[in-house]
Amino acid sequence: MSIHKMMNFETKSAIKNALIIQIEEVGFERVTVKNLASTANINRGTFYLHYKDKFEVMEDLQQELLNELESYVKHVQPLEAFHILKTGQLYQPFVEVITCIKEHATAFRVILGEQGSPAFSKRMKEVFSNQILDRLSVIGEELQDSGFQQYLKAFLASAILGVIQEWLDRGNEDVSVEELATIHSRLVLFICNLTSTQY
């Protein structure tokens, strides 16, 4: 019926796309290989030529999203960001991170959502923590004990992700990428101010 013989790459993409659709419909828990195959318009046997099970598809999809996210988060220079934010301007690398998330909004929303994967939010927090907060914490290093710093990092990484999740859940339309960046800036600025002056 359809134009068969896709390339290896296209089929894998179709399966990952089918996973997003199926999670949204029935939740990851209830997704079956059978459903995945029929949603992707491939034979069930073909599925097993590419993936071991639905968990491997999820892992592949998450890794794809995290890699792209990380490539943008990397460009955030905490100290530079801090100075630009203080002047009330938008810090561009931050806007690009949010743009990246908006481009894959459905995937992020679904996987982070109630029907998604409990591991993904932890992995996203790790990206923020490793790429931003580890470099930012230098500011208050002499002033704070390392125990407190661990919790400060957990606090901030969760907070940043929480705001993104709220935005995704609200359909990411009421607030533009620039507005969300502004909201983040206002919130983060609160903390940056304090970690460098108080305690």
Next chain:
Amino acid sequence: MSIHKMMNFETKSAIKNALIIQIEEVGFERVTVKNLASTANINRGTFYLHYKDKFEVMEDLQQELLNELESYVKHVQPLEAFHILKTGQLYQPFVEVITCIKEHATAFRVILGEQGSPAFSKRMKEVFSNQILDRLSVIGEELQDSGFQQYLKAFLASAILGVIQEWLDRGNEDVSVEELATIHSRLVLFICNLTSTQY
């Protein structure tokens, strides 16, 4: 072999306990009714006398934990807390919330964890948001637009939960209940100060 004929209540408890054990071992995804029954030392048929499927057990367990959590969170009076924290003292209702979580540490850690349920963290955040933040936001009401407030709530609820998760993941032994309450206080005080004075 064992002393059979438990009460309805005891069997349900045994099943819920088996769920926690099984999630930790294989992850909620891979938990089966068969495993649950054998872990709880009951017949598989008996399981169906109490629950429809593993999802219903999870729902029951989550509701149980959330109800208890909420009963403690209710006693937190944000304004009162704010004044006590400013003096450097511990706010007792807050300590009791953390004690409640410590008492069910395994359950909270496992369900919030990577192998747990993606919906639970959202529900916990809602408890914090509804019971604490909704009453706290009155402070800055005239000063902030409601859009920003929504995101501030998401920011804080996620941050609070993030710190608790970090604590649970670290085995909740390195830091005592009182120390965690202090850490929370220091972090929350940052924000409270700002929401009531700045902007």
Next chain:
DNA sequence: ATTAGTATCAACACTGTGTTCAGTAAAGGA
């Protein structure tokens, strides 16, 4: 002694899994 409540055990059809194997259709190099 009867009854209600709780649990056991075995059997059932059913759905989804993971694998295998024979077959097909297109792309492209010799």
Next chain:
DNA sequence: TCCTTTACTGAACACAGTGTTGATACTAAT
């Protein structure tokens, strides 16, 4: 053009777990 490779199909298989049913048994309260 022939031939090999690559990518997929379709049918079959044994196997795991599901959800239900019907017969049975123990225990406690009335």
